[in-house]
Amino acid sequence: MLIHSATQLLTLAGGPQRGRDLGRLGIIEDGAVLIRDEKIAAVGTSAELRAAYPHEPRLDADGCVVMPGFVDPHTHLIWAGDRAAEFEMKMAGAHYLDILASGGGILSTVRATRTASIETLIAQARSRLFRMFSHGTTTVEAKTGYGLQTATELRLLKALLLLEEESRLDIAITFLGAHAIAPEYKDNPQGYTDLVCETMLPILRQWWETHAPERRLPFVDVFCENKAFTLPQSRQILQTAQQLGFPLKIHADEFDNLGGASLAVELGAASADHLVKTSDADIAALGASDTVAVSLPCTPFGLAECHYTPAQKLLDANALFALATDCNPGTAWNESMQFVIALACRSMKLTPAQAIAAATINSAHAIRMADKVGSLEPGKQADILLLSVPDYRHLGYRFGTNLVKQVIKKGRVYSVDVGYYRTA
Amino acid sequence: MLIHSATQLLTLAGGPQRGRDLGRLGIIEDGAVLIRDEKIAAVGTSAELRAAYPHEPRLDADGCVVMPGFVDPHTHLIWAGDRAAEFEMKMAGAHYLDILASGGGILSTVRATRTASIETLIAQARSRLFRMFSHGTTTVEAKTGYGLQTATELRLLKALLLLEEESRLDIAITFLGAHAIAPEYKDNPQGYTDLVCETMLPILRQWWETHAPERRLPFVDVFCENKAFTLPQSRQILQTAQQLGFPLKIHADEFDNLGGASLAVELGAASADHLVKTSDADIAALGASDTVAVSLPCTPFGLAECHYTPAQKLLDANALFALATDCNPGTAWNESMQFVIALACRSMKLTPAQAIAAATINSAHAIRMADKVGSLEPGKQADILLLSVPDYRHLGYRFGTNLVKQVIKKGRVYSVDVGYYRTA
Numbered sequence: 001m002l003i004h005s006a007t008q009l010l011t012l013a014g015g016p017q018r019g020r021d022l023g024r025l026g027i028i029e030d031g032a033v034l035i036r037d038e039k040i041a042a043v044g045t046s047a048e049l050r051a052a053y054p055h056e057p058r059l060d061a062d063g064c065v066v067m068p069g070f071v072d073p074h075t076h077l078i079w080a081g082d083r084a085a086e087f088e089m090k091m092a093g094a095h096y097l098d099i100l101a102s103g104g105g106i107l108s109t110v111r112a113t114r115t116a117s118i119e120t121l122i123a124q125a126r127s128r129l130f131r132m133f134s135h136g137t138t139t140v141e142a143k144t145g146y147g148l149q150t151a152t153e154l155r156l157l158k159a160l161l162l163l164e165e166e167s168r169l170d171i172a173i174t175f176l177g178a179h180a181i182a183p184e185y186k187d188n189p190q191g192y193t194d195l196v197c198e199t200m201l202p203i204l205r206q207w208w209e210t211h212a213p214e215r216r217l218p219f220v221d222v223f224c225e226n227k228a229f230t231l232p233q234s235r236q237i238l239q240t241a242q243q244l245g246f247p248l249k250i251h252a253d254e255f256d257n258l259g260g261a262s263l264a265v266e267l268g269a270a271s272a273d274h275l276v277k278t279s280d281a282d283i284a285a286l287g288a289s290d291t292v293a294v295s296l297p298c299t300p301f302g303l304a305e306c307h308y309t310p311a312q313k314l315l316d317a318n319a320l321f322a323l324a325t326d327c328n329p330g331t332a333w334n335e336s337m338q339f340v341i342a343l344a345c346r347s348m349k350l351t352p353a354q355a356i357a358a359a360t361i362n363s364a365h366a367i368r369m370a371d372k373v374g375s376l377e378p379g380k381q382a383d384i385l386l387l388s389v390p391d392y393r394h395l396g397y398r399f400g401t402n403l404v405k406q407v408i409k410k411g412r413v414y415s416v417d418v419g420y421y422r423t424a
Numbered sequence: 425m426l427i428h429s430a431t432q433l434l435t436l437a438g439g440p441q442r443g444r445d446l447g448r449l450g451i452i453e454d455g456a457v458l459i460r461d462e463k464i465a466a467v468g469t470s471a472e473l474r475a476a477y478p479h480e481p482r483l484d485a486d487g488c489v490v491m492p493g494f495v496d497p498h499t500h501l502i503w504a505g506d507r508a509a510e511f512e513m514k515m516a517g518a519h520y521l522d523i524l525a526s527g528g529g530i531l532s533t534v535r536a537t538r539t540a541s542i543e544t545l546i547a548q549a550r551s552r553l554f555r556m557f558s559h560g561t562t563t564v565e566a567k568t569g570y571g572l573q574t575a576t577e578l579r580l581l582k583a584l585l586l587l588e589e590e591s592r593l594d595i596a597i598t599f600l601g602a603h604a605i606a607p608e609y610k611d612n613p614q615g616y617t618d619l620v621c622e623t624m625l626p627i628l629r630q631w632w633e634t635h636a637p638e639r640r641l642p643f644v645d646v647f648c649e650n651k652a653f654t655l656p657q658s659r660q661i662l663q664t665a666q667q668l669g670f671p672l673k674i675h676a677d678e679f680d681n682l683g684g685a686s687l688a689v690e691l692g693a694a695s696a697d698h699l700v701k702t703s704d705a706d707i708a709a710l711g712a713s714d715t716v717a718v719s720l721p722c723t724p725f726g727l728a729e730c731h732y733t734p735a736q737k738l739l740d741a742n743a744l745f746a747l748a749t750d751c752n753p754g755t756a757w758n759e760s761m762q763f764v765i766a767l768a769c770r771s772m773k774l775t776p777a778q779a780i781a782a783a784t785i786n787s788a789h790a791i792r793m794a795d796k797v798g799s800l801e802p803g804k805q806a807d808i809l810l811l812s813v814p815d816y817r818h819l820g821y822r823f824g825t826n827l828v829k830q831v832i833k834k835g836r837v838y839s840v841d842v843g844y845y846r847t848a
Contacts, residue, residue: 084817088776091769091820127812131825302823304770306730339824345515346728352512388551393508396515399726400763401555402826 001411002056003384004032004046006066008392011043012357012375016365019287019318023353025392026375031066035382038410043376059413064405065392069138069383070337070359071374073172073366074273074294074324077142078125078156078163081112083329106146106180109329113146113156121159128327129167131335134416136404138383139170139364139373141324143221145179148192150200153177154207161212168409170381172367174219174249175204178229178237193233197240205244219270219367221249224260231258238267247368253278254299265289271366273324275309276300283310287317292366295358296326297343298334311348322363323355342399352396384408425835426480427808428456428470430490432816435467436781436799440789443711443742447777449816450799455490459806462834467800483837488829489816493562493807494761494783495798497596497790498697498718498748501566502549502580502587505536507753530570530604533753537570537580545583552751553591555759558840560828562807563594563788563797565748567645569603572616574624577601578631585636592833594805596791598643598673599628602661604652617657621664629668643694643791645673648684655682662691671792677701678723689713695790697748699733700724707734711741716790719782720750721767722758735772746787747779766823776820808832 009031017024032049034042034056042049050058086104099105113121125142132140142163144156157173164171177200178193185192201220208217220241224234228251238248248269252260253276261282264272272286273294286293295309314321323340326332334340341355350358364374373381386406387395394403407414433455441448456473458466458480466473474482510528523529537545549566556564566587568580581597588595601624602617609616625644632641644665648658652675662672672693676684677700685706688696696710697718710717719733738745747764750756758764765779774782788798797805810830811819818827831838 082815082818082821084776084815084821087769087821088817091773091775093773135825298824301770304773333822334824336824345511346725349515349517349728351515352508391506391508393512394506397506397508397511398757400722400758400760400824401559 001035001059002032002049002053003035003059003061003066004050005063006031006061007063007390008065009033009043009376010065010067010356010392011377012068012361013377016320016362016370017357018320019315022315022321022357022362023351025353025356027392033066033376033384035408035411038382040376040378040380040382042378061386063390064386065389067356067385067387067392068360068375069373069385069407069409070136071139071363071367071369072132072137072325072337073141073271073322073363074296074326075140075142076145076326076328077128077140078121078144078159079109079113079146079329080116080121080124081109081329083108106330107183109146110148110180110183114149114152118155118159121156122163125159125163126167128335129163129169133167133169133407133414134404135336135338135402136385136407137169137335137337138407138409139172139367139369141172141174141367143174143176143179145176148177148180148182150203153200154203157207157218158211168414170369170373172219172369174221175246176221176223178222180223180228189229189233193229193236196237201240201244201246217246219249220246221251223251224258224263225251225254226256226258231260231263234260235263238263238269242267249273253282257282261286265291270368271322274299275314276307278310280313283313283317283319286314287319290320292320292322292362294322294324294363294366295344295348296324296332297347298332298340299326301343301347302332302334308347311344311350320362320365321358322366323358324363336402338395338403339399341395345396352393355396356392382408382411425459425483426456426473426477427459427483427485427490428474429487430455430485431487431814432489433457433467433800434489434491434780434816435801436492436785437801440744440786440794441781442744443739446739446745446781446786447775449777449780451816457490457800457808459832459835462806464800464802464804464806466802485810487814488810489813491780491809491811491816492784492799493797493809493831493833494560495563495787495791495793496556496561496749496751496761497565497695497746497787498720498750499564499566500569500750500752501552501564502545502568502583503533503537503570503753504540504545504548505533505753507532530754531607533570534572534604534607538573538576542579542583545580546587549583549587550591552759553587553593557591557593557831557838558828559760559762559826560809560831561593561759561761562831562833563596563791563793565596565598565791567598567600567603569600572601572604572606574627577624578627581631581642582635592838594793594797596643596793598645599670600645600647602646602653604647613653613657617653617660620661625664625668625670641670643673644670645675647675648682648687649675649678650680650682655684655687658684659687662687662693666691673697677706681706685710689715694792695746698723699738700731702734704737707737707741707743710738711743714744716744716746716786718746718748718787718790719768719772720748720756721771722756722764723750725767725771726756726758732771735768735774744786744789745782746790747782748787760826762819762827763823765819769820776817779820780816806832806835
């Protein structure tokens with residue numbers, strides 16, 4: 001199939017974009033892309049490709065912007081229940097302790113998730129995946145982490161594998177047994193850390209070989225923050241994971257600077273995520289590394305806070321910078337990477353071009369999938385968006401709605417336009 | 425038709441909600457609403473209405489939240505072109521003067537609008553109305569104001585009348601010839617003020633009687649700000665309009681406090697809008713009046729500014745408080761009242777219930793249509809939303825996507841769910 005007549009075809013070609021190089025969209029005016037066998041076979045101008053492939057079935061992009069599908073490299077996709085009442089309490093001025101006393105906070109999601117069947121978990125995550133896809137996300141990272149006990153964490157993994165089988169998206173799976181201290185270990189965080197290292201991770205290794213032998217090992221992630229895992233505990237977990245062969249990620253500097261970002265660099269983690277209170281030394285370490293700095297602006301937005309990732313400093317330090325939704329029930333229930341882009345432009349003074357690169361090729365690199373997705377280049381998966389806009393800058397400029405018209409996943413075309421039709 | 429089995433039916437009954445009374449949703453659990461002849465005929469529990477109307481055709485709300493359609497009381501719906509490139513320049517750090525020098529700012533939209541045909545204007549506004557409707561807005565206010573010359577302002581009015589005829593929404597029309605100083609009067613703002621008063625408004629009065637004799641007169645609005653219209657000029661325009669019989673609105677205190685809000689109160693305007701830099705005296709005046717304080721949080725968000733309407737002070741002062749999108753090409757191209765609610769909760773510490781009331785019954789009052797729309801009460805228009813959520817608090821809590829499943833406008837049901845279907 002030949003998609004042609006794109007006002008602008010954004011290729012994002014040339015690999016991940018480091019530091020001030022961020023924002024190279026590789027624009028082809030009146031562009032076209034040829035799809036064969038679920039993959040991109042050629043990219044060029046409409047005139048070139050129509051001449052070279054005169055008998056190819058055609059899809060007229062009709063003045064749309066055409067670009068790679070979004071890659072969302074940090075989500076907590078799978079949980080049960082919601083925390084809408086807690087949100088209302090927060091807006092009404094309730095303190096953190098009031099919310100905890102009323103049974104709120106992350107542990108309320110852990111309770112709901114532990115008691116949910118795998119069918120319930122899948123049904124609730126499915127609707128979120130559906131929303132992600134209809135907003136243009138074609139590859140998503142998804143973490144466990146609302147189990148905090150071996151059996152539930154494995155149920156979440158199983159649910160994620162089943163979801164990927166049924167859904168149209170690629171799902172990069174991450175094990176986040178170290179998302180918080182399990183309630184049973186409230187007064188013994190080191191005990192829970194040891195449980196993760198001595199029981200969960202070895203079981204995970206075996207479980208994966210039985211249940212997903214053909215897949216790459218999942219990432220192992222840890223929440224390195226006050227009230228969660230200290231820097232030494234984070235190191236213990238990540239080093240144990242690394243010895244078992246797992247690739248690494250880290251949640252660092254969301255609320256306090258504990259040194260998690262530099263730990264991620266030291267251990268060669270694929271990414272360090274959040275990075276709000278990151279120190280200049282940590283920024284320098286990221287800039288000299290291949291660890292991607294993943295910013296999650298929906299989290300401060302969701303919490304009505306005004307501190308965001310120091311994106312400009314990270315770019316100045318030559319870091320690899322990416323964006324993600326952090327979709328989760330506590331701080332940021334948003335499935336749309338388009339909103340992340342609009343928010344990132346305003347909160348971190350990125351240009352639309354920089355935010356788009358951070359949401360495609362660089363976010364693909366944050367989950368080590370930039371060889372397969374994140375750009376329109378021959379040999380890559382045909383994951384492509386048609387946007388109902390005359391210029392790519394409408395991403396960022398406009399906010400609050402969905403600008404995607406069609407999503408192409410592995411060469412198959414899905415219409416996702418917001419439509420209305422009379423039913424009664 | 426009987427809509428039944430709403431998890432929560434939000435009636436918003438009882439009229440506009442003043443001050444700390446804001447947020448009375450009038451929730452009926454397992455609620456139902458009876459529609460007859462485009463209007464609401466009865467509201468109650470599902471058990472009550474099923475028993476009273478056993479033979480009525482039914483629509484199962486199936487666990488959805490059911491509520492009145494959103495009323496968006498401040499938009500600049502009709503313009504030509506976009507300012508996406510200007511947005512990129514702003515994010516890259518360009519100064520206001522650079523943007524003006526490159527041909528940007530409101531006058532670039534005025535140029536594009538003046539040269540656009542009525543067909544072009546209608547086509548571009550149509551897509552925005554479509555987005556508004558699919559996000560649950562069933563009644564919208566729409567202003568002229570990108571003409572700044574009599575002929576173009578009248579073309580915009582004509583376009584709005586035609587758009588209402590073809591669209592499903594109710595459109596409350598506002599004449600905003602005094603949106604900015606026309607470029608021809610750059611050095612003579614008083615000359616343009618006199619033109620509005622002596623030529624535009626009298627012509628508007630006659631034109632309306634010819635073109636829309638059956639309709640209420642439109643609102644007349646003025647942009648009372650430094651670099652736009654001074655307080656005396658604003659008074660001159662609004663008083664002239666009032667003498668001609670027009671109801672009034674004002675843009676006040678977006679960037680500077682000139683006293684526009686108190687002027688609105690003095691003249692009995694339907695609303696004073698923006699209200700960011702509003703003084704305590706102006707807040708007190710609003711609180712003692714029937715002029716609705718309309719907050720437009722997308723504007724500071726769109727501009728990446730951190731000052732929002734002092735909503736809590738307005739509520740403490742007993743003001744009527746409402747929310748709107750301010751949808752426009754310069755500062756806030758967003759069509760979704762759901763996003764306004766999510767942003768209002770975070771930026772002004774409103775609860776979801778307060779924001780919902782401000783986006784329905786109170787915003788209806790801001791365009792003096794609370795007798796017809798904005799709540800689910802017998803005799804009102806059957807403008808109703810079904811939301812795919814288990815609890816109304818998901819409005820506010822969640823952001824960036826569309827939670828509306830079906831929109832009912834004057835009793836007709838439209839499905840607007842984000843869907844995807846394979847097309848190739």
